[in-house]
Amino acid sequence: MNASDLKSGSSVGVVVPQRAAFHEPLPLKCGRSIAHYELAYETYGTLNAARSNAVLVCHALNASHHVAGVYADDSMNTGWWDNMIGPGKPLDTNRFFVVGVNNLGGCFGSTGPLSINPDTGRPWGADFPLVTVEDWVNAQARLADQLGIQQFAAVMGGSLGAMQCLQWSIAYPQRARHALVIACAPNLSAQNIAFNEVARQAILTDPDFHGGNYYASSITPRRGLRVARMVGHITYLSDDEMASKFGRTLKHGKVNYGFDTEFEIESYLRYQADKFSGYFDANTYLRITKALDYFDPALEHGGDLARALAPATAGFLVVSFTTDWRFSPERSREIVHALLKNKRDVTYAEIDAPHGHDAFLLDDARYHKLVAAYFDRIAGEPA
Amino acid sequence: MNASDLKSGSSVGVVVPQRAAFHEPLPLKCGRSIAHYELAYETYGTLNAARSNAVLVCHALNASHHVAGVYADDSMNTGWWDNMIGPGKPLDTNRFFVVGVNNLGGCFGSTGPLSINPDTGRPWGADFPLVTVEDWVNAQARLADQLGIQQFAAVMGGSLGAMQCLQWSIAYPQRARHALVIACAPNLSAQNIAFNEVARQAILTDPDFHGGNYYASSITPRRGLRVARMVGHITYLSDDEMASKFGRTLKHGKVNYGFDTEFEIESYLRYQADKFSGYFDANTYLRITKALDYFDPALEHGGDLARALAPATAGFLVVSFTTDWRFSPERSREIVHALLKNKRDVTYAEIDAPHGHDAFLLDDARYHKLVAAYFDRIAGEPA
Numbered sequence: 145m146n147a148s149d150l151k152s153g154s155s156v157g158v159v160v161p162q163r164a165a166f167h168e169p170l171p172l173k174c175g176r177s178i179a180h181y182e183l184a185y186e187t188y189g190t191l192n193a194a195r196s197n198a199v200l201v202c203h204a205l206n207a208s209h210h211v212a213g214v215y216a217d218d219s220m221n222t223g224w225w226d227n228m229i230g231p232g233k234p235l236d237t238n239r240f241f242v243v244g245v246n247n248l249g250g251c252f253g254s255t256g257p258l259s260i261n262p263d264t265g266r267p268w269g270a271d272f273p274l275v276t277v278e279d280w281v282n283a284q285a286r287l288a289d290q291l292g293i294q295q296f297a298a299v300m301g302g303s304l305g306a307m308q309c310l311q312w313s314i315a316y317p318q319r320a321r322h323a324l325v326i327a328c329a330p331n332l333s334a335q336n337i338a339f340n341e342v343a344r345q346a347i348l349t350d351p352d353f354h355g356g357n358y359y360a361s362s363i364t365p366r367r368g369l370r371v372a373r374m375v376g377h378i379t380y381l382s383d384d385e386m387a388s389k390f391g392r393t394l395k396h397g398k399v400n401y402g403f404d405t406e407f408e409i410e411s412y413l414r415y416q417a418d419k420f421s422g423y424f425d426a427n428t429y430l431r432i433t434k435a436l437d438y439f440d441p442a443l444e445h446g447g448d449l450a451r452a453l454a455p456a457t458a459g460f461l462v463v464s465f466t467t468d469w470r471f472s473p474e475r476s477r478e479i480v481h482a483l484l485k486n487k488r489d490v491t492y493a494e495i496d497a498p499h500g501h502d503a504f505l506l507d508d509a510r511y512h513k514l515v516a517a518y519f520d521r522i523a524g525e526p527a
Numbered sequence: 528m529n530a531s532d533l534k535s536g537s538s539v540g541v542v543v544p545q546r547a548a549f550h551e552p553l554p555l556k557c558g559r560s561i562a563h564y565e566l567a568y569e570t571y572g573t574l575n576a577a578r579s580n581a582v583l584v585c586h587a588l589n590a591s592h593h594v595a596g597v598y599a600d601d602s603m604n605t606g607w608w609d610n611m612i613g614p615g616k617p618l619d620t621n622r623f624f625v626v627g628v629n630n631l632g633g634c635f636g637s638t639g640p641l642s643i644n645p646d647t648g649r650p651w652g653a654d655f656p657l658v659t660v661e662d663w664v665n666a667q668a669r670l671a672d673q674l675g676i677q678q679f680a681a682v683m684g685g686s687l688g689a690m691q692c693l694q695w696s697i698a699y700p701q702r703a704r705h706a707l708v709i710a711c712a713p714n715l716s717a718q719n720i721a722f723n724e725v726a727r728q729a730i731l732t733d734p735d736f737h738g739g740n741y742y743a744s745s746i747t748p749r750r751g752l753r754v755a756r757m758v759g760h761i762t763y764l765s766d767d768e769m770a771s772k773f774g775r776t777l778k779h780g781k782v783n784y785g786f787d788t789e790f791e792i793e794s795y796l797r798y799q800a801d802k803f804s805g806y807f808d809a810n811t812y813l814r815i816t817k818a819l820d821y822f823d824p825a826l827e828h829g830g831d832l833a834r835a836l837a838p839a840t841a842g843f844l845v846v847s848f849t850t851d852w853r854f855s856p857e858r859s860r861e862i863v864h865a866l867l868k869n870k871r872d873v874t875y876a877e878i879d880a881p882h883g884h885d886a887f888l889l890d891d892a893r894y895h896k897l898v899a900a901y902f903d904r905i906a907g908e909p910a
Binding site: 389 | 557657714715720725727733753758769773775782791800823
């Protein structure tokens with residue numbers, strides 16, 4: 145193995161998405177329940193005989209169960225955390241059995257607003273319930289049951305994915321030996337909610353949204369989704385990263401005193417918005433922003449996060465990034481302080497990275513070495 | 528005079544907006560020119576015999592010539608900087624003659640997209656030129672000519688208004704003895720442009736925008752304006768200010784698992800958005816964001832701000848606010864450094880205020896005392 149292999153490992157290669165069906169009604173936090181549902185998932189690596197080497201990877205706002213590898217019929221469609229997961233990578237599929245799952249309400253194969261509601265024979269649309277982080281984790285636990293995984297060696301996620309890891313540690317302390325909580329916050333700030341609300345208003349007021357029941361027509365609320373994605377993107381990048389990537393560079397060397405693309409940053413945002421609005425479902429987007437807004441484990445403990453995390457017995461790796469202004473290091477430290485108050489085993493690292501919130505997805509050597517070392521430790525522990 | 532009077536001064540009282548008409552074509556930076564135009568303006572206080580006590584107040588994104596006082600028929604419509612300007616206030620109308628002007632392209636009385644284009648007999652709409660900070664300052668200079676003001680004692684503004692003050696100092700160094708440059712930046716960052724672009728895309732893609740020619744119908748692109756205003760509002764407030772004003776407080780004590788207003792911050796943003804979209808013109812909004820994006824005096828000097836500011840001879844008061852993340856103190860310091868490089872007379876203050884960018888509009892005692900002291904100094908100087 146040469147140095148470059150050592151650094152990046154290799155790909156898990158061609159992967160095949162799978163589906164699991166559930167027929168036991170799932171009670172939801174909103175008070176409703178879902179009678180039948182499916183979850184799309186992928187697995188990489190091999191579950192050992194003791195079934196003790198499974199790692200669940202939870203996705204954030206716009207990702208899916210396609211965490212690593214490529215599809216046989218779409219070799220460009222690389223999993224969203226492929227730099228992290230694979231043979232020889234920080235989460236090493238030679239040692240661990242990795243599970244990625246598309247959350248309930250998603251638009252990549254799991255049951256969601258796009259799916260047919262068996263009660264009506266039509267897409268759920270607006271009638272699909274508002275699902276929460278708690279609901280997702282309950283559904284993931286049932287998938288683990290089906291896969292015969294009683295306890296994950298670790299649950300791992302960034303951003304909203306990390307919130308699911310927190311929830312795992314609270315709701316299923318015996319089922320997650322470790323939680324890797326990356327670029328997380330214990331709840332959204334008013335500013336976080338505000339940005340989500342802008343995204344939602346853009347979608348909800350798009351005339352093509354039709355109250356959420358737009359599947360009958362071939363027209364989707366792309367205008368709203370475009371604006372939603374643009375707002376999101378700004379919050380994923382640091383001010384400095386935007387400055388160094390785009391600055392005030394003009395696309396065509398000069399301004400044209402009109403509303404066509406002038407600055408590179410406009411071009412980038414429009415491109416990202418067009419791409420996203422072509423594949424993501426607006427009803428799913430609305431629901432995921434709400435799940436983010438709602439998540440607040442301390443709420444039912446009078447705002448005391450330590451009490452909320454009291455049931456957690458996992459070992460924790462908490463990672464934040466210095467320039468992340470969406471979920472700043474300060475928010476991660478709230479989690480760390482709460483865990484320490486409970487005398488839990490916590491490793492905390494604040495990575496000096498210029499990229500903002502998106503840093504959790506990027507291939508930063510210090511960050512990846514840290515995660516690799518943490519998984520080394522997990523691999524060395526008795527299950 | 529009691530302590531409370533001393534602190535806040537009193538109101539200029541009832542004011543009457545005025546209009547000035549111009550028939551000499553105004554060449555614009557975009558290459559076009561405007562043959563005839565009007566500017567709406569207001570004045571407070573009395574121009575002295577030497578005509579040496581005039582202060583021009585330049586407005587930012589959504590404000591107007593109505594800077595102080597109230598209207599006889601609308602006593603609730605207080606000028607946007609009324610806490611700063613009036614008898615006994617930091618900009619004391621007992622000593623200074625204050626001029627507020629609605630910029631060209633505005634929607635509060637000055638010629639803009641809403642106005643009738645004399646060549647067509649219809650509203651300008653999409654055909655109204657993209658005006659720049661430079662154009663606005665040139666138009667303001669012509670208004671000064673009409674008012675018989677050869678030199679302002681000071682030009683003053685916050686945010687985009689402060690950019691106009693910078694431009695005054697560059698383009699008309701002999702006509703502005705002082706420049707009060709508050710919560711400013713020497714140009715927009717990529718992130719600033721990105722937020723403007725989100726606002727523009729929300730408006731431009733609103734089906735009711737009709738390419739900018741929506742005046743013929745009674746329907747205006749309110750949906751787009753709403754989203755634009757919400758995005759703007761988030762950037763005007765600091766994260767901490769939003770947290771302390773709204774936090775995660777729920778409007779009705781509990782979530783309803785739907786898309787009606789749940790959090791106080793949502794309610795606030797929706798209210799501000801509804802109000803704004805009822806009175807502001809979308810074409811004006813688009814143009815003002817473009818004027819912001821374009822302003823970059825250093826550009827034609829190879830990015831050297833000191834060279835761009837070399838013509839400036841004014842005395843400067845530069846003020847920034849610690850929690851302003853739209854135009855951070857760092858950006859104000861760029862201006863200060865450039866002025867110091869030119870050995871100009873600069874006073875710089877970084878006010879420790881929690882409110883973010885909006886702080887420049889608020890009644891902060893240290894900030895107002897500083898501005899009052901600076902105007903004391905101006906009043907004591909020989910004209």
